[in-house]
Amino acid sequence: MNSYQKIKYYQSEKKSLLCVGLDSDVNKLPDVFERKVSSLLDFNLEIINSTLEFASSYKINFAFYEQYGSEGLDVIKKTMEYLKDKSFVIADAKRGDIGNTSNAYAKSCFDYFGADAITVAPYMGYDSVEPFLKFSDKMTFILALTSNPGSADFQRLVFDGKPLFQHVIEKSISWGTIESTGFVTGATHPEDISKIRKIIPENYLLIPGVGTQGGDVQSLMRSNGNGPSIINVSRDIIYASNGKDFGASSSVRAKYYKELFAF
Amino acid sequence: MNSYQKIKYYQSEKKSLLCVGLDSDVNKLPDVFERKVSSLLDFNLEIINSTLEFASSYKINFAFYEQYGSEGLDVIKKTMEYLKDKSFVIADAKRGDIGNTSNAYAKSCFDYFGADAITVAPYMGYDSVEPFLKFSDKMTFILALTSNPGSADFQRLVFDGKPLFQHVIEKSISWGTIESTGFVTGATHPEDISKIRKIIPENYLLIPGVGTQGGDVQSLMRSNGNGPSIINVSRDIIYASNGKDFGASSSVRAKYYKELFAF
Numbered sequence: 001m002n003s004y005q006k007i008k009y010y011q012s013e014k015k016s017l018l019c020v021g022l023d024s025d026v027n028k029l030p031d032v033f034e035r036k037v038s039s040l041l042d043f044n045l046e047i048i049n050s051t052l053e054f055a056s057s058y059k060i061n062f063a064f065y066e067q068y069g070s071e072g073l074d075v076i077k078k079t080m081e082y083l084k085d086k087s088f089v090i091a092d093a094k095r096g097d098i099g100n101t102s103n104a105y106a107k108s109c110f111d112y113f114g115a116d117a118i119t120v121a122p123y124m125g126y127d128s129v130e131p132f133l134k135f136s137d138k139m140t141f142i143l144a145l146t147s148n149p150g151s152a153d154f155q156r157l158v159f160d161g162k163p164l165f166q167h168v169i170e171k172s173i174s175w176g177t178i179e180s181t182g183f184v185t186g187a188t189h190p191e192d193i194s195k196i197r198k199i200i201p202e203n204y205l206l207i208p209g210v211g212t213q214g215g216d217v218q219s220l221m222r223s224n225g226n227g228p229s230i231i232n233v234s235r236d237i238i239y240a241s242n243g244k245d246f247g248a249s250s251s252v253r254a255k256y257y258k259e260l261f262a263f
Numbered sequence: 264m265n266s267y268q269k270i271k272y273y274q275s276e277k278k279s280l281l282c283v284g285l286d287s288d289v290n291k292l293p294d295v296f297e298r299k300v301s302s303l304l305d306f307n308l309e310i311i312n313s314t315l316e317f318a319s320s321y322k323i324n325f326a327f328y329e330q331y332g333s334e335g336l337d338v339i340k341k342t343m344e345y346l347k348d349k350s351f352v353i354a355d356a357k358r359g360d361i362g363n364t365s366n367a368y369a370k371s372c373f374d375y376f377g378a379d380a381i382t383v384a385p386y387m388g389y390d391s392v393e394p395f396l397k398f399s400d401k402m403t404f405i406l407a408l409t410s411n412p413g414s415a416d417f418q419r420l421v422f423d424g425k426p427l428f429q430h431v432i433e434k435s436i437s438w439g440t441i442e443s444t445g446f447v448t449g450a451t452h453p454e455d456i457s458k459i460r461k462i463i464p465e466n467y468l469l470i471p472g473v474g475t476q477g478g479d480v481q482s483l484m485r486s487n488g489n490g491p492s493i494i495n496v497s498r499d500i501i502y503a504s505n506g507k508d509f510g511a512s513s514s515v516r517a518k519y520y521k522e523l524f525a526f
Binding site: 101121155 | 327357358363367368387412421427434476
């Protein structure tokens with residue numbers, strides 16, 4: 001089963017588009033945990049056990065672990081091992097560099113960590129993205145229109161009547177296949193998602209920005225229609241409670257979002 | 264001494280603009296080494312000892328180490344510890360994400376690894392770059408016009424009469440200070456470097472693309488003039504020989520480039 005078939009399978013089995021973002025941070029752990037890096041693994045496993053019924057995928061935000069160096073990377077590795085054969089896993093790493101360097105990043109995420117998918121930055125163009133797409137049984141999500149305020153700085157600059165993010169999509173869809181190529185489009189831009197859907201009806205969209213970032217879900221669901229998508233919620237699920245009941249609380253929030261994203 | 268003063272100091276003391284890029288790869292190590300991750304550290308230390316006389320900075324390409332997971336990160340950490348108080352160190356990581364995530368990447372590179380500078384991708388705009396610039400005693404090198412062929416895909420799209428890379432420079436120079444903000448501009452585009460120098464005569468440029476990537480040094484030196492710059496060479500120095508003499512050979516190449524970049 002390649003990654004594309006895998007996400008289809010889990011989304012259909014769980015009847016859920018929800019992706020739980022493991023933006024786990026030592027300083028935000030529930031009070032029951034000691035403030036140390038190894039606690040992140042215990043926290044992740046409890047969140048996974050509590051949300052697995054409602055989530056079809058998990059996204060691991062590398063930054064939060066990298067800030068603790070090699071010890072943090074061990075937590076990524078063990079979390080991914082735990083998720084193997086249970087769910088679809090996205091390495092949210094936003095990598096991108098010249099060809100031989102991107103190739104090493106691709107090996108890191110796909111071979112070493114065993115991720116099913118990765119997020120990549122398109123600024124450096126074809127030869128920075130192609131080494132990821134060459135892992136054609138995996139999925140590569142290219143940043144198009146991100147959820148943050150700074151997305152307006154460059155992604156919306158208009159060239160030949162089209163914003164940069166549209167150029168990125170139109171140019172890069174030819175670099176891989178529908179199965180290997182997805183795009184990151186923030187839930188905070190529902191109107192643009194309608195337009196993007198007309199260009200790429202079949203490619204997967206990875207949609208962050210719901211929850212703490214404030215993306216409106218009803219507008220999002222309307223504008224995305226039936227297009228294949230993975231909708232991510234991080235903080236609003238994993239930090240649903242600061243107490244002993246954090247697992248149960250994350251489960252309630254995951255169920256809530258699963259139903260909100262019902263398809 | 265902040266990072267800006269530090270690079271000025273080492274460049275003046277060594278009379279050299281050369282940065283040695285430690286793109287160290289287990290499969291490319293000289294034959295004297297066992298093909299294992301821990302050999303990377305021995306290799307790096309020998310390369311550093313052999314080139315320190317001629318180089319004012321070192322650039323660590325994170326991808327090459329990340330492909331070996333936590334063991335690779337330990338090599339980065341130990342290499343940076345060895346370089347502390349000996350040279351200026353750039354974390355070549357090309358990071359960039361939404362604010363709270365970029366903040367974690369900044370902590371990783373500056374606090375955990377102790378780098379003096381980092382490379383970041385501008386695609387996500389202000390709030391993805393600002394968390395790095397907030398470490399105002401460090402230096403943040405924003406990708407402008409990269410050395411690879413794919414730089415033509417998006418960086419040269421023209422909006423309002425100016426290419427995207429110029430918009431990136433003109434917009435982001437106001438985000439930090441001259442001391443905290445640098446730009447990555449590939450040696451493969453000497454004509455553009457002349458134009459960039461007119462916009463930012465005082466900011467540091469980090470210039471990769473000399474050596475294996477084929478950037479012409481004389482054109483580069485002419486177009487850059489006396490603008491502050493760090494010129495990186497990676498593979499052509501560190502893999503100068505595959506034999507026991509790899510250290511001595513890297514030293515000869517480093518001396519050659521130092522003199523080529525004489526200022």
